[in-house]
Amino acid sequence: MQDTHHYRICPLCEACCGLSVTVRGEQVVAVRGYEADVLSQGYICPKGVALKDLHEDPDRLRQPLIKRNGVFEKATWEEAYAEVARRLLPLQQAHGKNAVGLVAGNPSSHKMGLMLYLPRLLKALATQQFFSAATLDQIPRHVSSGLLFGHWMTVPIPDIARSQWLMVIGANPLASNGSMWTVPDFKGKAKAMQARGGRLIVIDPRRTETAAMADEHHFIRPRGDVYLLLGMLHTVLGQGWDKLGAAHDWVQGLDALREAVKPFSPERMQDHCGIDAATIHRLAYELAHTPKAAIYGRIGTCTQEFGTTNTWLMDVLNIVTGHLDEEGGTLFAKAAAFAANTSGRPGVGRGVPTSRFSSRVSQAPEVMGEVPIGCLAEEIETPGAGQLKALFTIATNPVLSAPNGERLAKALSSLELMVSLDIYLNETTRHADVILPGPSPLEDMHYDVPYPQMAWRNQARFSGPVLQRPAGMPTEWQSLLRLSAIAQGMDAALDVDAFDDQLFANDIAKLPLEAQQIAQTAAAGLRGPERLLAVALKAGPYALDLQAVKNAPGGVDLGPLTPRLPEVLRTPTGMIDLVPQALVADLTRVQQALAQPPGGTGQMLLIGRRDVRSNNSWMHNLPLLAKGPMRCTALMHPKDGQRLGLFDGGQVVLKNAGQSLQAEVQLTDTVMPGVVSLPHGWGHDLAGVQLGLAGQRPGVNINALLSEDWRDPLSGNAVLSGVPVEVVGVGHAQGYDQLTGESDKDRLLTQWAHSVETEPDFEDVRAVSDNVNAVAGDSVH
Numbered sequence: 022m023q024d025t026h027h028y029r030i031c032p033l034c035e036a037c038c039g040l041s042v043t044v045r046g047e048q049v050v051a052v053r054g055y056e057a058d059v060l061s062q063g064y065i066c067p068k069g070v071a072l073k074d075l076h077e078d079p080d081r082l083r084q085p086l087i088k089r090n091g092v093f094e095k096a097t098w099e100e101a102y103a104e105v106a107r108r109l110l111p112l113q114q115a116h117g118k119n120a121v122g123l124v125a126g127n128p129s130s131h132k133m134g135l136m137l138y139l140p141r142l143l144k145a146l147a148t149q150q151f152f153s154a155a156t157l158d159q160i161p162r163h164v165s166s167g168l169l170f171g172h173w174m175t176v177p178i179p180d181i182a183r184s185q186w187l188m189v190i191g192a193n194p195l196a197s198n199g200s201m202w203t204v205p206d207f208k209g210k211a212k213a214m215q216a217r218g219g220r221l222i223v224i225d226p227r228r229t230e231t232a233a234m235a236d237e238h239h240f241i242r243p244r245g246d247v248y249l250l251l252g253m254l255h256t257v258l259g260q261g262w263d264k265l266g267a268a269h270d271w272v273q274g275l276d277a278l279r280e281a282v283k284p285f286s287p288e289r290m291q292d293h294c295g296i297d298a299a300t301i302h303r304l305a306y307e308l309a310h311t312p313k314a315a316i317y318g319r320i321g322t323c324t325q326e327f328g329t330t331n332t333w334l335m336d337v338l339n340i341v342t343g344h345l346d347e348e349g350g351t352l353f354a355k356a357a358a359f360a361a362n363t364s365g366r367p368g369v370g371r372g373v374p375t376s377r378f379s380s381r382v383s384q385a386p387e388v389m390g391e392v393p394i395g396c397l398a399e400e401i402e403t404p405g406a407g408q409l410k411a412l413f414t415i416a417t418n419p420v421l422s423a424p425n426g427e428r429l430a431k432a433l434s435s436l437e438l439m440v441s442l443d444i445y446l447n448e449t450t451r452h453a454d455v456i457l458p459g460p461s462p463l464e465d466m467h468y469d470v471p472y473p474q475m476a477w478r479n480q481a482r483f484s485g486p487v488l489q490r491p492a493g494m495p496t497e498w499q500s501l502l503r504l505s506a507i508a509q510g511m512d513a514a515l516d517v518d519a520f521d522d523q524l525f526a527n528d529i530a531k532l533p534l535e536a537q538q539i540a541q542t543a544a545a546g547l548r549g550p551e552r553l554l555a556v557a558l559k560a561g562p563y564a565l566d567l568q569a570v571k572n573a574p575g576g577v578d579l580g581p582l583t584p585r586l587p588e589v590l591r592t593p594t595g596m597i598d599l600v601p602q603a604l605v606a607d608l609t610r611v612q613q614a615l616a617q618p619p620g621g622t623g624q625m626l627l628i629g630r631r632d633v634r635s636n637n638s639w640m641h642n643l644p645l646l647a648k649g650p651m652r653c654t655a656l657m658h659p660k661d662g663q664r665l666g667l668f669d670g671g672q673v674v675l676k677n678a679g680q681s682l683q684a685e686v687q688l689t690d691t692v693m694p695g696v697v698s699l700p701h702g703w704g705h706d707l708a709g710v711q712l713g714l715a716g717q718r719p720g721v722n723i724n725a726l727l728s729e730d731w732r733d734p735l736s737g738n739a740v741l742s743g744v745p746v747e748v749v750g751v752g753h754a755q756g757y758d759q760l761t762g763e764s765d766k767d768r769l770l771t772q773w774a775h776s777v778e779t780e781p782d783f784e785d786v787r788a789v790s791d792n793v794n795a796v797a798g799d800s801v802h
Contacts, residue, residue, distance in 0.1 A: 126417025191321020266343030313349020370591025653720025
């Protein structure tokens, strides 16, 4: 049987790499990087290769499930939709529209059908109870973009292809290939920057993979970013190093900003961030005096109590040092489709609406139409008008990804109806009454909807299905449309294509006559997300034909990023206001925090981490990504290990807010003393989960230790980083000598001697020797 080769865009992380998939019959035999891809240029990470494992995973759901008498049973699609219709409408009639909620996970943003048709379902439900994974790690980025530039998705990104100096704070793009910054093969681009004389500086409580290749790395106390950034901004403005460059004519509020940051000198900031004043001063000088430079920060800067203020300060630092809208600094991508900052009147707009409503129980602010996912459990538990009685979940697993999953799981089990669109029976969907799976990514068409708006290079790429979708299986967009119809009281067995045609006609009828004609011409012969894409491309800034994009495997190259001020702005004034009232007011909280001792409670501080192999929890069920050493370990500095009597491979208990978990210890000087690091997305040991491989090494759920009530007040983003925890050693700290008859030192010496005799790998011997030194306090020769 002859092999065929297919172009595919990887949907498993924000890098969106182009792949070459080799197929023999209906079997995937190889997945490689596609050299001609205009964005990724042949780069591939293990996740892309694992698309084969995902497609073949026996645990992946392939037909609907209905829970009857507490047990999931396979059902037909007609039965599943009918079950939703039978139960949803009476519930809405009895309790109102806001009694139904919707939760969307980050895989939704990687599926064109979900991304473009989820708004249809949300509109049909007419509920304010919308939650998404964005409130776990990225809403501060959207808030700063909205307030400064006029739209949530107008995100300035480093122009790494031409940069000379890049500071990365609380991010690990070598593992993520960018987050809110689509930059496949970050490592290659960073090395190219260094080869032309550029410098990479990393600020992080952990010496990450990115930090390991950097020219300079500084440990920073978790949650200390706001103090570093304020110290740098104080220095730039106080020394008169500020210049606005290309943004000069479009910026207002510089004098007010200068006044606002006067109290935050590096000398005052140093103890709270753990970086000395001289270094803060030098970093500010280098940023201000390097012609092509930028600061970039992500999850570590967002998932803390000053997440929004951190993001604003990074944007402001890039602006006042003349690095906004400058080549080699930060630039705005110009996406071919779906970007609000390429439509409408250029240079001015309505800005972003804020706080249109609040969550029912905690009064948490709405942002982008969402309320914090940390409010989900209380919205289900708390009686009263608007209490959540039903929930739709779309490609999400908040029982593992959100704080206090134990409480959330109990809340989910009390719902009167839960419907999940998901390809796995996981820790969250086990509570569903109906599960509707989607096809394998290899059986679906793909276009990146949000990510070209943050990509390192402008481009448009499309990939069609590699394999045939099983007969009778609807696409995800068709399931969303059917659910939308059900939510509006229509027959569950309606003609989905006709309904799609009706909705499309309603949409274009709202356009000006000329735009209607363009849309109708572009959409001819198409429907579903493909039709919406064709219209968006034709109406976009490059007026592209969908067929031309399809005919270009590897995509259409639209060139490097270019300056876009002022046309990219959508603020009411047409200006960038450096001092939004809410953000300047938040500096009062910083002042209050400065009044507290910098060392905090004396407890260790818990931080998360990212691994290139486990972007989402279900990836632990794919053989290629699950193999190798156990990655769900508690990283701690050897000094902390010695203090607590810990050793590599031993166990440690972490406690916070009445919750505890026990994890495997990994001693390493890659984390700063006083810090313990666990990855997210683990904890696959709950009953009723159908993730066979992941269950063999379940790991522990870091979010079990985190409070759903601790949020950044400006954005509602969950605080997931820098959380004080009590750390207790298991074994040595609880009488290991008495339990085993030998001390840690004797046991490790025995292990070391055995390794010398049996282990040919010097690194293994050295690792054991280091453990002996940490416990014994002397050298082994």
